Amino acid sequence: MRLFEEILRCAGDGGEIAFGGAKAVFLGGRCAVLENVRGIFAFTAEEIVFSLARGRVRVAGKGLRIARYGEGDALVEGDVRAVELVEEEN
Secondary structure: OOOOHHHOOOOEEEEEEOOOOOOEEOOOOOEEEEEEEEEEEEEEEEEEEOOOOOEEEEEEEEEEEEEEOOOOOOOEEEEEEEEEEEEOOO
């Protein structure tokens, strides 16, 4: 995936989160681009949870859809409201 091309295409307000070898860039209300994901743990139109090497990352919003997924990268489109690390259960 061409991460920065996707970011430019989605231009808007947002931020960047890096944790445990993974990275998420989100543009509020538009999309989220994630790198180094291992799989999809849960998926609804309001919440998508991706598995990482250690832990999970949650994308929350409305009308979410996975526009691209492969080679460890994912593009979530929709009204993205939050991207957060979900603590591992011990």
